[in-house]
Amino acid sequence: MATSLEHRSAFTAPADAVYPTLVDEAFLTERLRSIGGKGAALLAYDRVGESVEFTLRQGVEASRLPGAVKAVLGGDLVVEREERWRSDGPRYAAVTRVSIAGTPAEIQGQARLGDHGEGSLLVVRAQVRVGVPLVGGRLEKVVVEQVGKLLAAEAEFAESWLAERA
Template sequence: MPSRIEHRAEFTAPAKAVHAAFVDKAFLDARLAELGGTGARLLDHTSGAERTSFTLRQGVPADKLPSAARALIKGDLVVERTETWWPAAAGFAGETTAAVTGVPGSIKGVFALVDSGAGSTWTTSGEVTVRVPLVGGKIEKTIAEQVVKLLAAEAGFTAAWLAERA
C-alpha cells in the first residue's frame, strides 16, 4: 500500500508571486544549490503561455540514508523530479513525478497554490510506491517522511527568497 505525502505551507506573498518564484530558473538554481544535495542541477526547463515544466536532479549521500534504504540502494540516492505548473481557477495547480535510482517505485503528487488571507497557501498531496517485497512499506514510509521534510525546507527557502526581493 503506498505511503501518503501531505504538506501545507503558508506564504505572506500572493499566489502569483509565489508561483513566479516556483517556476523561475534563477530561483530553482539557487534552491538546488542550497537544498539539492549531491550532484543537484536543473536538467530541463520549458515555459509556455499556459504551462511551465522542469526536471530537477537531487542527491542524498548514502551515509544520510536509513539502513533499510542502504541495503537496497548501493551508493548515493539520486532523485529526478519533474514538476508541471499551470493557472487554475483559484490560483495555480501542478503535478509532480519523481523516480529514485535503484528503487523500483515512484513518487507522484499534485499541488495547489491559492491566495488566502493576506498571502497564499501551497498544498501538496501525493504518494510513494516502492515495489520491494517485505521492506517496500518501510522504504516508502522513509521516503515519504524525507519528501515532507524537503517540501518544508523548500517552503522556508521560498519564503526567504520572496522576503529578500520584496
C-alpha cells in the first residue's frame, strides 16, 4: 500500500519566470547548499532546450530524525531525487522519483507548474511506499510530513531567489 502526498506552492511571479529558476543549475546548487542538508550535492544535470533532467542528493543527520525512522535507518537519511522537467504548452511538468538509501522506500510523483491568478502555482502529487512489514504505513506518514516540510522550504527559497533578482 502507498500513502498519497499533495503539496501546493504559490509564487508571486508567473510560471514563465518561475520555471527557469526551478531548473537553473546555479539555483539548484545554492538551494542544496542552503537547505539540502548533510552531504547535499547536484549529482547530474542535463538541459536540452526547455527540457531539464537532474539528480540531487540530500541528507538529514540521524539526530534530527523521528525515532521510528532512526530505528529503520540506523544512521543518517540519504535521499536521491531525480526530476525530469519539460514544457507542456503554457505549463510545465515534471516526473519525479526519490529513493532513500538503505531502505525499501520510494516516492514517485508528478509536478505541474502553471499560471494562477497574478502569479503561479506548483502542484506536486506523489505516492510514498515504504516496504517494511508492520511499520511501513507509519513510516510513510512520517515521510509525507517531512517531504511536505522540504517542499515548503524549497518554495520559500525559490520565492526569495526570484524576489532578489526581480
